[in-house]
Amino acid sequence: MTASHLDPPIIELTGVRKTYRSGSIEFEALRGIDTGIDAGEYVAVIGPSGSGKSTLMNLLGCLDNPTEGHYRLAGEDVSEMSEAQLAEVRNRRIGFVFQQFNLLASLPAWRNVELPLVYAGMPRAERRERAIAALGRVGLSDRTENRPGELSGGQQQRVAVARALVTEPALILADEPTGNLDSGSTADVLDLLDELHASGRTIVLITHEHDVAARASRRLIISDGRITSDERAGVTP
DSSP, rough: OOOOOTTTOOOOEEEEEEEEEEETTEEEEEEEEEEEEOOEEEEEEOOOOTTTHHHHHHHTTTTTTSSSEEEEETTEEEGGSHHHHHHIIIIIIEHHHHTOOOTTTTSSSSHTTTTHHHHHTTOHHHHHHHHHHHHHHHOOGGTTTTOOSSSHHHHHHHHHHHHHHTTOOSSSEEEEETTTTOHHHHHHHHHHHHHHHHHHEEOOOOOOOOOHHTSSSSEEEEEEEEEEEEEEOOOOO
């Protein structure tokens, strides 16, 4: 699945700034971001702690709004969406993978994976079927009834990836997904992201690790709230 030249970018940021205020103190986390990401791209956003990459992730995931500028998701201006529309975008059109896994300890793997479908109002039998199928896609068919505490860190992150996949979103946002993993589990999760990209999904990976970012076909370098470099694999910037 590749984007037609007639299709709008799946992500388009124009003049995006984000300022946080606390009393009389202001902090400008993003200082004018202009970029676009086409459907089917695999993009790493890389920068040190405090560079603005987590703020950017929150905006891309419709978890926050820019102070200035525009964010268009598949051609739609996010700032013009209602809270209900934003909730539907987050639940159906974007899959999230976080560093901390964000799994519910009391629930078995399949129940964690089905949660976005619960919010979508899908019938229970169909939720279970889709959740188990998603776990199969990440190699955990034999772990559907295990709770997070019975799984390794790498397995927990694969459960989180299955949860991100279960609504069949076009866009996967992965925020430091390997930050809590050992080298073997890191390779497994990155291989899984490679497979998702190969199947046509758009992947945006936030990381501070250059070897992790190297798996992407495009790298946006962010520093002090600005994109300082836009590099494509095999292309000298």
